[in-house]
Amino acid sequence: MFETLREALSLLAHLDSQVLAIVWLSFKVSLAAVTLAALIGLPLGALVAVASFPGRGALTVVLNGMMGLPSVVVGVVVYLFLSRSGPFGNLGLLYSPPAMIAAQTVLVAPLMAALTRQIVEDAWREYANEFRSMRFSLRHSVVELLYDCRFSLVVAVLAGMGRSLSEVGAVMIVGGNIEGFTRVMTTAIALETAKGDLPLSLALGVVLLTVVLLLNSGAYFMRQWAMQKFG
Numbered sequence: 001m002f003e004t005l006r007e008a009l010s011l012l013a014h015l016d017s018q019v020l021a022i023v024w025l026s027f028k029v030s031l032a033a034v035t036l037a038a039l040i041g042l043p044l045g046a047l048v049a050v051a052s053f054p055g056r057g058a059l060t061v062v063l064n065g066m067m068g069l070p071s072v073v074v075g076v077v078v079y080l081f082l083s084r085s086g087p088f089g090n091l092g093l094l095y096s097p098p099a100m101i102a103a104q105t106v107l108v109a110p111l112m113a114a115l116t117r118q119i120v121e122d123a124w125r126e127y128a129n130e131f132r133s134m135r136f137s138l139r140h141s142v143v144e145l146l147y148d149c150r151f152s153l154v155v156a157v158l159a160g161m162g163r164s165l166s167e168v169g170a171v172m173i174v175g176g177n178i179e180g181f182t183r184v185m186t187t188a189i190a191l192e193t194a195k196g197d198l199p200l201s202l203a204l205g206v207v208l209l210t211v212v213l214l215l216n217s218g219a220y221f222m223r224q225w226a227m228q229k230f231g
Helices: 002-013 017-050 056-068 071-082 097-133 138-148 150-166 169-175 185-195 198-230
Strands: none
Touching: 002 198, 017 056, 017 097, 017 138, 017 150, 017 185, 017 198, 056 097, 071 097, 071 169, 097 138, 097 150, 097 169, 138 150, 150 185, 150 198, 169 185, 185 198
16 A cells, blocks of 8 residues: 555656646646536526526526536436437547537536526625616626626636546546546546556546645635625
8 A cells, every 4th residue: 555655656756747648638628618617607607596587496496406417427418419320420529528528518517507696696685676776787787796706606616627627427438538638537547446557546546636625725715715805
């Protein structure tokens, strides 16, 4: 055990090229997916919080339920869409980083939308009468509330980033875990552990755990800072 840990730390200390390549691809895929998910989830969550329409309660329940969406289910659905017989099969995206980005976007966007809805809805209760008296349009209200809640919404984005980085099922299905092309930290850990390459698995696990802890810490301190500064 201690020898495995020593080898894992040695890989990290010497900036092993294989470890760096896997970590770099993980960040590229996750950052792209989180960016797309934020562009979809933040406005959607704010719109559900502010707008009044038939089925709003049901949509809220669906968004909350999709926060725990099984990643393997997302992987299968995206696989079907990108496979040769699927509607986007002619794009040839299956087993590529763009397919992994698509799967993670589908996985993370509902999480961001649900968290955004909760955050913006709390602010909407406070400002609703004021906005109505100023005759703000729905679009204007959504934009203003997103801006006003921007620091709290960082928590939603960081939560999405943590979910994206730690996800394994969907990216394994649509990415294929191809060495040097679609192998990210989670899929590499699963494969290398099965192969018996425990030092590499442990090294990647240390990186992944460190990043997730930093993201959670950042989300906590950002929320605390925002509450102290803006009440």
